[in-house]
Amino acid sequence: MVTFSEIPGQEISIFLLLFIGFTVGVVGGFIGVGGGFLVTPALVVLGFPSNYAVGTDTTHIAGKSIIATIRHSSLGNVDMKLAFMMVVGTMSGAEGGVRLINYLKEQGEKTVDTAVLTASLLLMSSIAFLTFRETMAARRRMAELKAAGKAIPRDQQVSGVAKRLQSINLWPMIYLPTSRVTVSLWTVLSIGVFAGFLSGFFGVGGGFIRVPAMIYLIGVPSLIAVGTDLLEIIFSAGYATIRHGMSHNVVIFAAFIMIFGAAIGAQIGALATAYVRGPAIRLILSIAVTFGAIAAALELADVVTDESIELLGSLSRIIMFGGMGVLVSLITGLVAMAIVLKRTRTPAPAWAETLIVTR
């Protein structure tokens, strides 16, 4: 157990901090998100006041993302050019989102909290549903290709939105060699500003917004979207660390402990991407965002009922820790299957062919 002078009277388990760092490292390293929507409630459950949970989590995410990006870079999953363009857009948009929410809160905090939580819940539910639906359609397309005697591609998308946006011929047109996409700079910046605005407004890191945005709006392969987003998160979380530091929201020793767990988790998560196809990333992302949406729903219910129902708190704990466990199990399960099938030269079952790579 360890105590922190920043939050007097609280004893926190070092093991649980390492465990939280490890699980969010696995999940974040695999789907390219910071994991704040999983970690922040977990830290609250451990006894961190919510502002310290947000600040500490953001700080550890900045360090964890460096670890994951180094690994993703060695796998060829990072599009540096795209990342730096998106950072410019994202941070501008996020600053706008933060200023707007602060302005609205000055007009009436509780009403705004309820409205923002409701909108956040709708946003996460929409992203989870649309991503899941597209992933299932992509898997069907891959199965059709297999049935026609063709090889299953590493990644497959069925959404045509990216193609339409790429066809917008607005100078300057940028070629992204890693993603093999040609797109207008303004398209990339606009998507970055939009995603950044949403993340700043809803008070989230935004990985679960940017990764689908890169995949479905710019047309980046899923694994490259993961690595590129993690590079972006280094800058956005670094900036957020400064802002939270200035607001006395950071328990630096806790963040330092968590990063050791994240170091191992991020390796597993990042290396796991070498064994899966694009739809697996999107499927796990949609499940993770679903857990986030459920947590947002519970938080909303808590606010609406003025925290009068204790069951909501218990349910929130079960969802958070259970959700982390489910995600880590799914990721490690897919990887273990891929490794075993590859070594035994056994063909993958039909349902898994579109998710894992066995050759």
Next chain:
Amino acid sequence: MNRRRLNAAWQGIVLAVLIGLLAWHTISWHENGQHAELFDGIGDNLWDTVKGCAYYVGLMAAAGMLLGLFMDRLTDFLGYEVKKIEHFEDSEEPPAE
């Protein structure tokens, strides 16, 4: 042991020592109240605020870099081959020009 694994071993040892020093520094600053002093000092004046926030960012950057590089060397030392992923293997779509 081949040259690559030997290099990875040496680099890993150096990185492990640096990580150990960083951990020792962080734990001792936690124990002796320096972290609390930094935390309390934020907002008092510009210098203390900059110092505190820069320390947070710097510590995470240092920890992230050292741990990330160490893990990279560790996988090299263990003989695990990390290959670049062929993202466009068997893709239906022709690559953009």
